[in-house]
Amino acid sequence: MRKKAVVLLSGGLDSATALAIAKDQGYDCYALSFRYGQRHAVELECAAQIAKTLGAVEHRTVTIDLGAFGGSALTDMNIAVPHKASKPDEIPVTYVPARNTVFLSYALAWAEVLGSFDIFIGVNALDYSGYPDCRPEFIAAYEAMANLATKAGVTGTEKLTVHTPLIYLTKAQIIQKGLELGVDYSVTSSCYDPAPDGKACGTCDSCRLRLKGFREIGAKDPREYSQMSKV
Secondary structure, eight states, rough: OEEEEEEEEOOSSSHHHHHHHHHHOOOOEEEEEEEESSSHHHHHHHHHHHHTTTSEEEEEEOOOOOGOOOSTTTOOSSSSOOOOOOTTSSOOOTTTTTTHHHHHHHHHHHHHHHHHOOOEOOOOSSSSSGGGGGGGHHHHHHHHHHHSHHHHHHSSSOOOOEOOOOOOOOHHHHHHHHHTTTTGGGGGGOOOOOOTTTOSSOSHHHHHHHHHHHHHHHHOOOBBSSSSSOO
């Protein structure tokens, strides 16, 4: 019997690649997305396409409201999304407090119901925006907690693993891996501040990192942009 995996799928480049990797490793993939009050909700349309294209067994979108607390440019419309590269020594205003902790907890709940002991998340600790919940230390701590919080963990039936296949890859390496696995990046959206028509801005930190990755492998990003960053 093939193993089941819950894959967190935002609709962006990284999570699409993580889904492709999980599938390539032989898992039956159950994709999980969130409508959490994000200003870039166009990514959810992308997530649905990606899940279908990459053959997820099931794709669910859960509605929660992190916007009720705000504190991030992605969930509070009164905080502007910066259109410049973030500084390496500071946490940018696009960080959503506790987002990955919340997302992983939902993934853990679904995994336990499915009888799955594998969760995939596309966090990255190299070409990323400096978010604290993308670090290997956080993932290791969450995995340890998860194995104290589930029936299987307590009874010793099986150990849950949080897979982070992209965590030590550059954006260029991630894109190269995804292309090798047949990911169609034209249906992914990484932009924090897309135009009303869904086009990526090309100048927010996430767009800059994405475009840089494509340039480094000598490829053109197939996503439509309203303007292109030169950085």
